[in-house]
Amino acid sequence: MxxxxxxxxxxxxxxxxxxxxxxxxxxxxxxxxxxxxxxxxxxxxxxxxxxxxxxxxxxxxxxxxxxxxxxxxxxxxxxxxxxxxxxxxxxxxxxxxxxxxxxxxxxxxxxxxxxxxxxxxxxxxxxxxxxxxxxxxxxxxxxxxxxxxxxxxxxxxxxxxxxxxxxxxxxxxxxxxxxxxxxxxxxxxxxxxxxxxxxxxxxRGLVGEEVIIRGADRDLHSGSFGGLAANPVMVLAQALGALKDGTGRVTLPGFYDGVTDLPPELRRDWQALGFDAGDFLGRVGLSEPIGEKGRMPLDMVWNQPTAEINGIVGGYAGEGFKTVLPAEARAKVSFRLTGSQDPEKIRDAFRDHIRRFLPADCTVEFTNHGGSPASxxxxxxxxxxxxxxxxxxxxxxxxxxxxxxxxxxxxxxxxxxxxxxxxxxxxxxxxxxxxxxxxxxxxxxxxxxxxxxxxxxxxxx
Missing domain, CATH: 3.40.630.10 (Zn peptidases)
Known part of the structure; x- marks a missing residue:
């Protein structure tokens, strides 16, 4: 037969x-x-x-x-x-x-x-x-x-x-x-x-990190201590805000080591898919793509690395208002990796980045939530x-x-x-x-x- x-x-x-x-x-x-x-x-x-x-x-x-x-x-x-x-x-x-x-x-x-x-x-x-x-x-x-x-x-x-x-x-x-x-x-x-x-x-690969910044030994009254005492939420916000520059590129030293451009044959294939970023975002109530200008949208979601803040906790967020300087702030951050980026080098670079923003009166604790390279x-x-x-x-x-x-x-x-x-x-x-x-x-x-x-x-x- x-x-x-x-x-x-x-x-x-x-x-x-x-x-x-x-x-x-x-x-x-x-x-x-x-x-x-x-x-x-x-x-x-x-x-x-x-x-x-x-x-x-x-x-x-x-x-x-x-x-x-x-x-x-x-x-x-x-x-x-x-x-x-x-x-x-x-x-x-x-x-x-x-x-x-x-x-x-x-x-x-x-x-x-x-x-x-x-x-x-x-x-x-x-x-x-x-x-x-x-x-x-x-x-x-x-x-x-x-x-x-x-x-x-x-x-x-x-x-x-x-x-x-x-x-x-x-x-x-x-x-x-x-x-x-x-x-x-x-x-x-x-x-x-x-x-x-x-x-x-x-x-894409993945790095997951949790960071906790601690300051005073209790929440402080902002009228008494504001402007003088370190505010862990502010410290954390400044550090996380500096993860990207104005063009959307990640600022960690060496972050793009191992990231490669899309091969021409795959670029042609992906362009032929007719991906509509506006329609894709419209399904979740958004409309405008962010990120680096000039890149094909599918390149951004499949072939480029990311840095994202997945959650932030700190201070008072209940009903009404409470004027405190929080004693602690924490965040969960993830990085999607491409090419041959090294998860542990990315993790180390992130931790060094956070430490650069740390006042002398604050301490930081990191928790590793796993990591794997891209395939x-x-x-x-x-x-x-x-x-x-x-x-x-x-x-x-x-x-x-x-x-x-x-x-x-x-x-x-x-x-x-x-x-x-x-x-x-x-x-x-x-x-x-x-x-x-x-x-x-x-x-x-x-x-x-x-x-x-x-x-x-x-x-x-």
């Missing part, structure tokens, strides 16, 4: 088995695998066991691997001469609060008809159970046509992604030889905003062009190489610990309400997602 005939056979198999695949997903969604809630610890394990059983039935060598937290599910197909690939997803889900905002019980999923088409409604439908199951249904169709699974596959399904993945990095270090492949596939992203398929090729994939790998063509064929629209303004730490972990790039391909949509009440996953995303993975697998075998 020719490769084209085999591909057609697998796509037809997915179509024939669609209803059964949908029932499997609904069964999976009924398991309340909320990793952040100790009351659901048994449910998280039950979800891992359900996955492991599904994989074993398909012929994978699958195991539940315990960690200090929730378990990993690890599976392998037989060895061969194909390119080794790791598939990653997570089976835990977000809490459902506030429960009263759900239109139906979050762990009683159903198919609903909406003006935009059929959707799968329930917690985890999009993040990430529905996405994860597109992998498994693609493997099922492959085996039905070929009589065996694709060779040289490793599957890693995590149960702590929604609670910060505390066990992931130690697990990767301890099992690096077993898990290492030439490329990772991650299905935890989405389609581009206009519904076209997309491959995320770069992710930039090598799109010269032929697999990226092949996957792009496969997605374009399935969706009938040219797939885009895009960036992401946020961070997906697992991609950086795979790069740092396992030495491999990741291909981030997902089928979620902007309106999927992940992490919110009434989460959904478009039925089209589930159906065409599995078909997309069959096509991509066929290009790698």
């Amino acid at each position: 020719s490769k084209d005939a085999q591909l057609d056979g697998m796509l037809a198999e997915l179509d024939r088995g669609h209803d059964a695949a949908l029932q499997r997903l609904l069964e999976f969604l009924r398991i309340p695998s909320v990793s952040t809630d100790p009351a659901h610890r048994g449910d998280v394990r039950r979800a891992a066991e359900w996955l492991c059983d599904q994989l074993q039935q398909l012929g994978f060598q699958a195991q539940i691997r315990d960690t200090p937290g929730h378990p990993m599910v690890v599976a392998h197909s037989q060895k061969g001469d194909a390119r080794p690939v790791l598939f990653y997803g997570h089976y835990d889900v977000q809490p459902v609060d506030p429960l009263e905002l759900w239109d139906r019980p979050p762990f009683e999923p159903e198919i609903q008809q909406t003006p935009e088409g059929a959707v799968i409604r329930g917690r985890g439908a999009s993040d990430d159970k529905g996405q994860l199951m597109t992998f498994i249904e693609a493997f099922r169709a492959w085996k039905a046509v070929h009589g065996e699974l694709p060779s040289d596959l490793t599957l890693l399904f995590e149960g702590e992604e929604e609670s910060g993945s505390p066990s992931l990095r130690p697990f990767l270090h301890e099992n690096a030889a077993e898990l290492r492949a030439s490329l990772a596939m991650i299905c935890d992203t989405g389609l581009y905003a206009d519904g076209r398929p997309a491959i995320t090729t770069q992710l 930039v994939m090598d799109i010269s790998d032929p697999a990226f062009a092949s996957a792009r063509a496969a997605l374009s064929e399935e969706w009938g629209r040219e797939a885009a190489f895009i960036g992401a303004g946020g961070s997906i730490p697992v991609a950086g972990d795979f790069k740092e610990i396992l030495g491999m790039d990741s291909m981030l391909i997902g089928f979620g949509r902007d309106d999927d309400r992940i992490h919110s009440p009434n989460e959904k996953y478009n039925l089209e995303s589930f159906t065409k997602g599995a078909r997309s993975w069959v096509r991509i697998l066929a290009t790698l075998r």
Whole structure:
């Protein structure tokens, strides 16, 4: 049988088995695998066991691997001469609060008809159970046509992604030889905003810092002490205000070390997306882009680093008025990183910056809230062009190489610990309400997602 005939056979198999695949997903969604809630610890394990059983039935060598937290599910197909690939997803889900905002019980999923088409409604439908199951249904169709699974596959399904993945990095270090492949596939992203398929090729990194400035040993009356005593809120405000200059550039020394301009081929791709910054901001009640002048808006949200104040606390903010010099002020600050920026150098530069504004009578305390470098994939790998063509064929629209303004730490972990790039391909949509009440996953995303993975697998075998 020719490769084209085999591909057609697998796509037809997915179509024939669609209803059964949908029932499997609904069964999976009924398991309340909320990793952040100790009351659901048994449910998280039950979800891992359900996955492991599904994989074993398909012929994978699958195991539940315990960690200090929730378990990993690890599976392998037989060895061969194909390119080794790791598939990653997570089976835990977000809490459902506030429960009263759900239109139906979050762990009683159903198919609903909406003006935009059929959707799968329930917690985890999009993040990430529905996405994860597109992998498994693609493997099922492959085996039905070929009589065996694709060779040289490793599957890693995590149960702590929604609670910060505390066990992931130690697990990767301890099992690096077993898990290492030439490329990772991650299905935890989405389609581009206009519904076209997309491959995320770069992710910004992150530095999180909390700073507390303390002055007098109590709040002071501003009439008695104002103008003479240090005011921690004022000190903090001055320091934070000086983080950027009048053009929007961050002023920390060495901040832009490792930041690179967008390659011409990606610039052309991003320009072709027709991103409208005014429309994007208009959805949240804003209208005017800020930041460096002359830069393409997508360059600002995907390819340039940021410094943002996420919260400030200090002094009296209750009803009425109270004239005090606060004894303490605190803020939480984050930096999104690009290129090869070093998170720890950024952290050190920020702390030095704050100290430069500190009067002799004030002290400062810093808390590290994590950090990870940016991830930039090598799109010269032929697999990226092949996957792009496969997605374009399935969706009938040219797939885009895009960036992401946020961070997906697992991609950086795979790069740092396992030495491999990741291909981030997902089928979620902007309106999927992940992490919110009434989460959904478009039925089209589930159906065409599995078909997309069959096509991509066929290009790698």
